[in-house]
Amino acid sequence: MKILVGWHATDDELARFQTAVPGATVVGPRPEPHLSRFDLTLESIANDISDADCFVGWVMPDGALDIAKKLKLICWMHTGCDELDLARLKTLGVQVTNLRGANSIPVAEQAMAIMLGLAKRLLFKHQAVVNGDPLLVFANETRSAMLNGRTVGVIGLGQIGSAIAKRAKAFDMKVLGVRLHPELGAGVADEVFGIDKLHHVLAQSDYVVLSTPITKKTEAFIGAAEIAAMKHGVVLVNVARGNLIQEKPLYDALQAGKIFGYGADVWWNYKNAYPATYHFPAPSRTGIQRLPNVIGSGDQAVNADGVLDGNIDRCVESLVQFSNNKPLTWKIDLDLGY
Incomplete structure (x- = not known):
């Protein structure tokens, strides 16, 4: 052989x-x-x-x-x-x-790091310290979000999603899982739903984490309708594949404040794009990664x-x-x- x-x-x-x-x-x-x-x-x-x-x-x-x-x-x-x-x-x-x-544990840790970084506005506050800018206490523009007592929707409750759910429970979060085969059970999640209940879960979640495989059925399955179903001020984290999300609706929602923050370890792979992808600065044609309410890492979750x-x-x-x-x-x- x-x-x-x-x-x-x-x-x-x-x-x-x-x-x-x-x-x-x-x-x-x-x-x-x-x-x-x-x-x-x-x-x-x-x-x-x-x-x-x-x-x-x-x-x-x-x-x-x-x-x-x-x-x-x-x-x-x-x-x-x-x-x-x-x-x-x-x-x-x-x-x-x-x-x-x-790689479920390092990816789950990366998801939690991104979630915490967004909730606590770490990049913004770090830069303020570097610049010597004052940070007002209890002001809307500086106040952190909490994980304790909040609800996280884990979309894709496989081994990575289950590892994320376990860590979210350690923060006393309520965990709602979505999986293709809900009959396999919720594991450590509080409840599990089929993909037909995706909008139901999105509507209840303060945080949403994507950890599902990308297939013909899941490619671009988070679009304008799904974002509209989310709570105002939701935090969205993607540690699966960039192309699960439609980029333009996400960009618009970030700009409008519908989504409080977006964090990703994965970015878009452009197919049939003109001008060709190499004319655009990676990782986003819209420049999502430059928005102040975005945290990104470049496929670094497994670099541990x-x-x-x-x-x-x-x-x-x-x-x-x-x-x-x-x-x-x-x-x-x-x-x-x-």
Whole structure:
């Protein structure tokens, strides 16, 4: 079995795969200049992916599937699989595993950090201190919001959403969950609802956190109608995918004060845009990230202690299962996308 490690791995990282699957041939990309060692070009893997049985990585270069004649398994080092051509992989008979749940704690912590940062106006108050500006006490423009006793709607009550719910309960918040299959239960949340009750949950929530996978059904599913259903002065946090939210209605709501604050670790991926995306400053064509009631981080939730090692461990586990013809614990449904 040949395993292609799709990043410029260290010797120790390569050895972890080799030790776990001792009979395998483990290779990495051809050395090349790169800004991040996780960058990957087709040229750097062309010779090896043609006969690789398994691919492990964060990036699948365009054209790779055209030459991957023996590929049987992709260990995708993300939770979301929307960047993969799932329909084609199904046709080719390639299985996919992902990292669902592996990063739930750091992402949940990031969501809580963003929520607190917005509620407590931390960036505004920090800058006031830096500038030496006075901060009036009990004034509308400086007063913080509370989490204690407030209601948070967690949209997507999977492993990440459940980890967020657990941490919100520690702040004595009421937690309402929305999930595709509410029959799976509320977990630590106080109540759980199906997607048909989304507006009901939005109307009750002081805070809304998006932690749902992006699929054909959820892409752009937060639009003007959903924002209108939210409470005036809601705090909205997105740690899932930028394209879950329609950007223009969100921008308008932030400008109008309908939304008190927006925080995101994820931003928009523009498709079929003209002028092309590269003409616009990332991460937002409207400049949402520059608004004073917005906190942003650039896909940094997983950039935390121990996460990389844990991600590698998860993929090693999947490769061991595959090499021993065992069921793949973290296999995704190629039709559902998760």
